[in-house]
Amino acid sequence: MNLIIKQLVDELHEDGVYLPNGDVRIGSFGDSEALSNALILLIATGMKRATCSLLWSWEFEGGVLPKAGDIEIVLDWHSRPTLVRRAVTVEIVPFARVSAEFAASEGEGDLSLSYWQTEHWRFFSEECLRIGRVVDESMPLVCETFDVLHRLK
Template sequence: MWPRIGGLRTLDLGTPGEMRTNLNTLVLAGVKTATAGLLSEYAGENEDVENVGERLVLVDDHDALVAVVEVTGVEVVRFADVSWDFARSEGEGDRSIEEWREGHAGFWARMGTPVTDDTEVVCVRFRLVSAGDGGIGTGDLST
């Protein structure tokens, strides 16, 4: 199971270090409003796919709270069917769906899970609920 903070599931983007820091910064800036994961990762961790309206705690390398996001959309699609609209919403600077596919396939291969066109991908859209002062600073996850 994935870690919980205040009863909410955590969202750890990318890999620890520079990648996670950069991705978290994109979320905080409102540029990154989506993320993709492999359905097989959910099964391997005995986790359900996110639900619309669910709140997640964005965490840093030390599982410390960075922000709270709310899921606004969830779709499970074949890797080959991930849309350009979704890929752009990940906010990582890809200039085409082909570039997005190449980058994500390479990432997952480096993580030990090569993908094919038929690999099922969980496409999660979210909005930033709170960050910095207020809810995060006080530990109030309901804001």
Template sequence: MWPRIGGLRTLALGNPGEMRANLNALVLAGVKTATAGLLTDEYATENEELEHVGERLALVDDHDALLGVVEVTGVEVVRFADVPWEFARAEGEGDRSIEEWREGHRRYWTGVGFPVDDDSQVVCIRFRLVSAGDGGIATGDLGT
């Protein structure tokens, strides 16, 4: 089960360290508005349900400290080979083509123990940043 903050599931992007810091900075800057996960490995391993439209997630750093809150605006499960370029661009990670996105994600998931092939099921999540900044989200009702 993924950690919770104020009743919200956490969104811990990438690997801890430089990667997570960079991805979080992209979200907080409004550049990254999507992320992808593996259905049969990441969700099944953690016994988590898919996110749903309208759900709010707590964006966290390496120490599970709250950085911001995002709201899910879309969720779709597609084959790895069928992830569209429009979605890959919305991840905001600087990929110049869908092939580059696929190679980078294949390398990442394989590196964390989840090798993928064209038929691997990918959860494509779109979101928008709803709150961020010092003091504004550390307390209170994070769901509103």
């Protein structure tokens, strides 16, 4: 466990928040403060029970892919802990094969697959530009469902 994660876990422990066994990581949501706040609110209210990310971004960053059982301390836009969540399922799915059920579990917009595709295409287009890849319908996504263990705010 790296030093920053250990410090956060220790701070949570001091506040009476105990994390279950599992690999702990730090994460955040959204590419703007407004989107970050909106997504964290959706998670806190139980509307958002899933998330996805671009496999190519994990490879570009040299990150370790999440796996079922992983614990994530979710930071807000200002790097303050807001939630603790645990991955329930993790699978790699091409963009074009994301299901309507998964899209709805992300809890965004009108919960439709069409809305999900439009918004995520925008997001992943920007991400592909950042990492030097070309966005396409076969791009691999890390699709994760989760449970919220603690709401910290």
